[in-house]
Amino acid sequence: MAPRAIWKGHLSIDELSCAVALYSAATTSERVSFHMVNKKTGNRVRREYVDEQTGKPVPREDQVKGYETAKNNYIILEPEEIASATPQGDKTLSIEDFIPCSDVDTAYFDKPYFLTPADDESEEAFVLIREGLRAKKVAAIARAVLFRRVRTVMIRPRGRGLLANTLNFDYEVLPAEKAFEDLPDLKIKGEMLDLAKHIITTKKSEFDPSTFDDRYDAALAELVKAKAEGREIKLAKKEPEGKVIDLMAALRESAKLAKPAAKAGKSAAKTTGEKKRKAS
Template sequence: MSRIIWKGAIAFGLVNIPVVLRPASRNQTLDLDLLDVRDMAPVGYQRINKSTGKPVDKEHIVKGYQYAKDEYVLLNEEDFRQANVEATQTVDIVSFVDAESIPPYYFDTPYYLEPDKRGERGYALLHETMRRTGKAALALVVLRARQHLAAMLVHDDALVLNTMRFADEVLPISELHLPKAAPGKPAGAHAREVEMATKLVEDMSEDWQPEQYRDTYRDDLMARIDERIESGKTHQLTQPADVEEAPRQGAKVIDMVALLRQSLGKRGKQAKDEEETEPARRKAPARHAAARKQPAAKRASTTAAKRTNSTTRTGTATVKRAPAKRESHAPAARKSPSTTGRKRAA
């Protein structure tokens, strides 16, 4: 379980709900250090004066805000302390909005809200009310000496607090060059293309299963690191491979319908192969067992057929030999000449 990083309460009107805040995400970025390849010593970051090119001692460094070219306002720790908002230890709900009305690019970092001592009843009340109304709570909270706008959302049995970006931190969509839609028509898309694209989306739709997606780049890099550790080649660098750059190709006219049709065909073939493979995989042991028994059975049937169809001729009469019993594995005894002669005389 993740550690508690904050304790406080949810201010819901006149109701206070004691809660604790736990991280709902983790940073999986590899922590790499800079090293001097000659002696494996760590390399630190050095503060350099950009005018003289010489190092600057820490006591000579101050922070400044550039309000005009080469003109700064100097700030020190006292300025930051006086500007900090008071940490009230409260998730102060200011309003409720439809959860689906919040654009996804406003969300920043998720946290889990867990009821603290004597907070279970109020927590359950707020959770159930928000679940029934489909609302998200917009709140203000101070975390790590900084005030955040946050959205409180319902997920399963938990309340999730997701810090948000303020409006002036989000660039306006109006600055983008987007295709314009004609009245009553989708932007830049033909009806046939939309129909086939919709079919492809339906074929590719599945239940949300986030555990099936992984950072394969990080996994591959960790596999290379583990291989180096096991082989003892921890200080050996990988030599660059000879990779030829592919020639740049000019712009091509895209036949969207052909690409969609090809994608649908590929999805259909893949589904058919999976359907055919699954029953075959279940019947595989029985089929292999039958294949092993087939040569013996075939030899037995062939031997029986030969014994049944083999004949001895005496004049115009044909006498069929009786097939030998399958239970007996001993060779048949030879008949004596005298016995055979008596039968012929008879």
């Protein structure tokens, strides 16, 4: 089944414009999902909002959003008031800048989407924009009202279409300096650094997402299959906490095993992926 567009509008650069359709480029629909059920009856349970003080259920029409200004003190916002604050867009992705792709820190990447022409008449202008970006090796920065918010979008060529990433706002990305401020300023050199560089060199590879291994999801799929077939479930034993090891000794041992480990890792990832597909 062909994917369904989640947004349609126009992609524009000054006077050049074309109709485009936006599609989700990532999905979690293939993951193992669960419903909450009553353990005693086997029936599904539903979520219900109750008043924190009275314990009584609150009807949907009485449920409103509140902003807490002090403990248990809220400013109530009615649905129509929130709707009036939602920016009104003109369904246009307006390109404002062109930048080198490497200029964007990946910490700002939010969600990926695919962009395609929305109709036959827009194909030529769409291809012109795509090939212009490809020829100059740049990304376009555009803004539009998407999903009730003004979003900044980074657009790059991807095959015969365009890949669009919504970007996090600056205030949403935490400064790295805060996270790293307590780290000591250590200097590594000599044999220790040489061994580390050797291990990295022997494990160099190409980006291949087909080898990525969602072990948790695969384990859940196998668990569901085993229970459905009435097989005995053996719970994994808790692994003992790792003991402190000599860093130099660990590096030397890793250097010996570097090449075989790289090959074994890829094989294991592919095998686990195949097991998951069979279980599903």
